[in-house]
Amino acid sequence: MPIEYLEEAKTWILTTSKTAYVMGVDETGCLQHLYWGARLPRNADYPRPSLTWQAAFESPRGLAYEEYPAWEGIKYREPAVKASFADGVREVILTYDSHHLLPASPAASIPELVISLKDPDYALQVDLHYRVYEACDLIERFAEIRNNGAKPVTLEQALSAVWSLPRGSGYRLSYLAGKWAGETQLRRTEITEGKFALESRRGLTSHQMNPWFAIDPKERAGEEHGEVWFGALAWSGSWKIVVEQTSLGHLVVSGGINDFDFAWLLEANETFRTPAFVAGYTEGGFGAASRNLHQFQLRHVLPKEHRHKPRKVLYNSWEATYFGVTEEGQAQLAEKAAAIGVELFVVDDGWFGARDNDTAGLGDWYVNREKFPNGLKPLIGKVHALGMEFGIWVEPEMVNPDSDLYRKHPDWVYHFPNRPRTESRNQLILNLSRQDVRDYIFTVLDDLLSSYEISFVKWDANRHFSQPGWPEAPQGRSREIWVRHVQGVYYILDRLRERHPNVVFESCSGGGGRVDLGILQHTDQVWTSDNTDAFDRLRIQEGFSHAYCPKVMMAWVTDSPNFLNQRQLPLAFRFHSAMMGSLGIGGNLNEWSAEDMKLARQKIAEYKEIRQIVQEGRLYRLLSPSEGGLSAFQYVADDKRKAVLFVFLHSQQFGERVPRIRLRGLLPEAVYEVTGTGTDQAPVVLSGKALASIGIEVELTGDFASRLIRVDLKTS
């Protein structure tokens, strides 16, 4: 029973395969959080609600772990909800009213509990939703805030969830910070009294912070052991996750849409639904935490049409040609891409409007006839004849002032009257809060996808918000743009997906600026970073893997030296780094030698053999690239019969040999054959237990050496 209600104790127990999450209603009607941790043998083991605690300058409610605290009374922690009523009252009181289970039909797979809270004096209702993902050991929460009264209510803060951890001190926070070309860097910091805000105020998810957290207590979790509480937010706009420790030892993580500059008008009978916040607890360390999130994405988050299909090996022309795309040039690259085994050929920026550089053309989504005199059809025909699918780049939310669209509709961008419209990368943001703008973008893209046989769209967004004004907004709604814009992106993507179910969508924002569980409900994969240096990528990808599954993590093999840092890396190293996610090729194949092309062909063929394990398997981060000169990542197939291991030596010193690498996640009693540990090395045959206890010797010398090692169950 994943959801149980103990009537006499007014307590709910949500259980997953290994964890339990418990809440109850106290004598004042307050919904209290009671327990989140390992699943216990008896229901009677779980705590009961009580309000026994008191301290000067505090209140019992303020000291309780409230499930969804509203701003009222003697309460000073981060509220989940803050609102003002039409009569000027700015306090919301939430007390338990009722609860019910969803879905009504027992056949539906994900059980959901809805607990309704109501204000005793105003017609405001909050429905707290809890979905229980038993196999993934995760709970997903969101709230619906409803105005049942006749007069409007203004929401000033409306978070998705507040997660409570056992009272104590000495916790440590892990989070993902970064920048353009340096996204998802894993950071760790002690938690002490105060608030630590992870957030984006940029209108998009951002490169600077990613909406994921993990917390372990002072005993310290490792990759494969120890307690970790962790979670990720499903939102692609301005967001915040506040980690707050009080002086009395409470530790809460509150998260959702960022309240900065946010206000939402709830007219009579309107409901505001927050994005979802999913979280879990594990005793298996950071490795288990991320594997649970990966499985959740693979089973429940990614759009259904392509969820279970392998991601194709793609070619993208960006680094090869930049804006200089032409029919001839692309056709030449397509021939080379097909020859090495690429399955999907993607034309990046530069194919449309007057787009010769980043100063013009955005918004004009019609084919540039100078570059493609006969439209895209000849190139697409050629790509198909070569046995590949065709994909294209767009940046639909953006416009260059130097474009036909902007000249026609200067009022379609966010702006404040009487203020300059600040450009970034020479572009402005279209106001997707407006339905007419949404409809226009949908129609243009729908036309494009209907006129051409396009199987893949890379959806980019190359700037963050400024002057977020909506001058024509209905009275009281101008600050809703932070939410409406994101809803607009989701809405257009969903309509396009419905009309063109075969198209695979990739989310990109100047690299990995829009990677989150929200966009992953509407796109099938993401562009991880504009940094394609295979060595830097090891750390970016390691951080990424804490929150997101390898299947959605696009990684290209590009040229050496790399455009960003001029680093020179062997082609095999570049391949191995990119093969740890969904593989793409992004170099100028015209410059690759015959030897490079031969190796590329071999590596792509090998990737096709192992991609099921990489894209759907369980990831074990054996050795971190942040901690030394050697890193190793292992992927184990669902049935544990196969595994692949990627090992990277960054820079050998003092002639030291690589230490033995111990494998994880295999069947202890089964016997495996390990191939590829060295040049001309005979396969190693060992039991799963021996591979975990003794490990394997890997032959690696010099700088930037790497190996792809395969582990297969020995059948005879």
Ligand code: GLA
């Ligand atoms: C962004 C993307 C790149 C490329 C360019 C095109 O920076 O991240 O991959 O598509 O835009 O302008």
